[in-house]
Amino acid sequence: MISVIASIRVKEGKMPEFLEIFKANVPKVRSEKGYIEYFPAVDVDSGLPPQVLDENMITVIEKWESLEALRDHLVSPHMLAYKDKVKEIVGNVSIKVLKEA
Numbered sequence: 813m814i815s816v817i818a819s820i821r822v823k824e825g826k827m828p829e830f831l832e833i834f835k836a837n838v839p840k841v842r843s844e845k846g847y848i849e850y851f852p853a854v855d856v857d858s859g860l861p862p863q864v865l866d867e868n869m870i871t872v873i874e875k876w877e878s879l880e881a882l883r884d885h886l887v888s889p890h891m892l893a894y895k896d897k898v899k900e901i902v903g904n905v906s907i908k909v910l911k912e913a
Contacts, residue, residue: 813848813875813876813877813878813911813912814875814876814877814878814879814881814882814909814910814911815873815874815875815876815909815910815911816872816873816874816875816876816882816907816908816909816910817871817872817873817874817907817908817910818871818872818874818905818906818907818908819869819870819871819872819905819906819907820869820870820871820872820902820904820905821866821868821869821902821903821904821905822868822869822870822901822902822903823868823901823902823903824868826901827867827868827870829901830870830898830901830902831852831870833894833897833898834852834870834894834898835852837890837891837893837894838850838851838852840888840890841885841890841891844881844884844885844888845881845884846876846877846878846880846881846882846884846885847876847877847881847885848875848876848877849873849874849875850872850873850874850875851872851873852870852871852872853870853871853872853873854867854869854870854871855867855869868903879909882909
């Protein structure tokens, strides 16, 4: 199993638009071969140090059966369409691809 933590910085004031586009794509992702888990998350103010809150950051939590399933996901037609729809409202994206130690 592969876990992915994707951090997506959304441009100021664009979070509602981004979430609408993202959430519309989620059912398509969840129907992909190799899908285990996929959802967007936002910061919750826990008051715990060293947490840094960021209202313009979405963290996507993903789990896939294999690295191959993840790679197929990234080039699927619905993901390519999603990337095109959000390209003007996303500042940057970084990912961590992880396996259990």
